[in-house]
Amino acid sequence: MSDxxxxxxxxxxxFIKKSWGGPVLGAAFLMATSAxxxxxxxxxxxxxxxxxxxxxxxxxxxxxxxxGAQLNIWRIITVSEIRAQDxxxxxxxxxxxxxxxxxxxxxxxxxxxxxxxxxxGLNVLTGLDPKTGAIISCVIALSIFWYKEAGKLIDTxxxxxxxxxxxxxxxxxxxxxxxxxxxxYRTIWPEKIDVMKIVTLVGGTVGGYIxxxxxxxxxDAGIKGKENISQVTKSSVSGILITxxxxxxxxxxxxxxxxxxxxxxxxxxxxxxxQSAAGELGYKFFGxxxxxxxxxxxxxxxxxxxxxxxxxxxxxxxxxxxIISLFIIISTVIFVLIGNPVKLLIMAGAINGxxxxxxxxxxxxxxxxxxxxxxxxxxLILQIIGWLVVAAMTWMGTITIQQYIxxx
Numbered sequence: 001m002s003d004x005x006x007x008x009x010x011x012x013x014x015f016i017k018k019s020w021g022g023p024v025l026g027a028a029f030l031m032a033t034s035a036x037x038x039x040x041x042x043x044x045x046x047x048x049x050x051x052x053x054x055x056x057x058x059x060x061x062x063x064x065x066x067x068g069a070q071l072n073i074w075r076i077i078t079v080s081e082i083r084a085q086d087x088x089x090x091x092x093x094x095x096x097x098x099x100x101x102x103x104x105x106x107x108x109x110x111x112x113x114x115x116x117x118x119x120x121g122l123n124v125l126t127g128l129d130p131k132t133g134a135i136i137s138c139v140i141a142l143s144i145f146w147y148k149e150a151g152k153l154i155d156t157x158x159x160x161x162x163x164x165x166x167x168x169x170x171x172x173x174x175x176x177x178x179x180x181x182x183x184x185y186r187t188i189w190p191e192k193i194d195v196m197k198i199v200t201l202v203g204g205t206v207g208g209y210i211x212x213x214x215x216x217x218x219x220d221a222g223i224k225g226k227e228n229i230s231q232v233t234k235s236s237v238s239g240i241l242i243t244x245x246x247x248x249x250x251x252x253x254x255x256x257x258x259x260x261x262x263x264x265x266x267x268x269x270x271x272x273x274x275q276s277a278a279g280e281l282g283y284k285f286f287g288x289x290x291x292x293x294x295x296x297x298x299x300x301x302x303x304x305x306x307x308x309x310x311x312x313x314x315x316x317x318x319x320x321x322x323i324i325s326l327f328i329i330i331s332t333v334i335f336v337l338i339g340n341p342v343k344l345l346i347m348a349g350a351i352n353g354x355x356x357x358x359x360x361x362x363x364x365x366x367x368x369x370x371x372x373x374x375x376x377x378x379x380l381i382l383q384i385i386g387w388l389v390v391a392a393m394t395w396m397g398t399i400t401i402q403q404y405i406x407x408x
Contacts, residue, residue: 028214028239035205035243036165037297038117038290039110039349043204044247045269047197048254053179055251056187058194062201063244065389067237069206069360072378072386074236076363077215079376081224084212084359085308087366099362100308102355106208107305109348111331112338114297119335121291124271124283131336137291138332141298142325165292166242168285169249176256176277183255196350196400202393203353205243211356213304214239220307226376253277302327350400357393360386 048055077084084103089096119134126133204210214235218224223231250273257276258264264272274286306324310317364386367378 025235025238028235028242035210035239035297036246036293037110037114037301038120038294039113039204040247041117041250041270041290041293042268043197043200043349044250045254045264045273047194047201048251049258049264049269051190051192051194051197052258053183053186053255054190054192055197055255056183056248057190058197058201059244059247059251060187061198062205063240063247065198065202065392066206066240066244068385068389069202069356069393070211070236070240071233072382072389073206073211073360073363074215074218074232075229075382076366076373076378077212078218078224078228078232079226079378080366080372080374081219082372083216083219083307083311084363086311087372088362089312090369090372091362091365095362096312099359100312102358103209103212103308104305106348106352106355107301108327108331109351110208111298111301111305111327112334113348114294114301115328115332116335117290117294118298120268121287121289121294124287124290134332134335137295137298138328141295141302141328144299145302145321145324145328165289166246166249168289169246169253172274172277172282172285173249173253173256175282176253176273178252178256179259180252183252195396196403199353199393199396199400200349201247201353203351203356204349205240205247207349207352207354207356209301209304209308210352211359212308213300216304216307298328298331302331353393354397354400357390357397360393361390364390 047058051058073084077087080087082090085096085100087096088099115134115138116130118137119128119130119132122128122133122136123130128136215232218228218232218235250270254264254269254273257273260276262272262276270290271283271286274289275283278285302324306316306320306327309323310320316323364383366372367383
């Protein structure tokens, strides 16, 4: 896929500087739609029911942490013009393999849920068994990767489906009539704070493979180097803002439902939101949203997880499409064997949230290596923000691990 995903030959430098579209916007949507998967829908709906209006504060804090992490990661990777695993190996020999293993593990855990979500989406729309729907979705994802112009197709695919998904959630948020004023107030002054939920949200937005999805996509498209920093910055922030917009819209939709005293179904809380807000039509809308969120996340998780290994193992680079296909197929087989992944989706966010400070710390250390960034000087303010995110996520991640252990 390295050749088919690379649009470098179609883009010249002056066009990259002036254009706000193509791979630049595609990278933002790839990152956003990678984050907005079945786990995203499940976490947001369930946590809204548990924290009510105070969940807005959790989202706000997670957004600030997301931006701090992603600005650093995307800029350093694209300026260095090499992928995160290679940066890690330059920081300390062998560290790239460790980082790639962490990313691939987190990506696989999420991808099992993504495939399951795609199957559930088709189940809502057509009545097909979720496992059958998952297999059909697997075939669709594989066909996208094997298309000869896969890079352009992925850019277009995630942008169009992402916009459709946001439009549908806007409709549901409007029909559920949430207490917006109270929600905005509690976003600033919460009644209660849950650290584990912050870690889970950050992990589900920029944790694990997600924070690297767009950055690696830009490198494949030839958008790299100091001359493209402004475009990279716009793309990285836009990815977070698209994700955050979707998170707040879904929060408002769920809040409107639970504020009426309606309890969400434990097996599929997000479906309850859509059905309660707009009846059977809303339920069908949920099927569309869930399938879109799932299939785009399958693309993001599979592409990025494998991209971490293609520079480390030549055989993977030479057979990238085959390895990505196997990644998708294995995820599908595991879902068909284990069934309902709702708890796995929640845990996956927390796992990737714990991976984030490790990955971000490695990237931040790299700014002191001239062999990585050459003559580039990374802004001190971004370094400070990055290390604050590392410290905060390490502290909250430790608390989250303790909470999980106490529940065992």
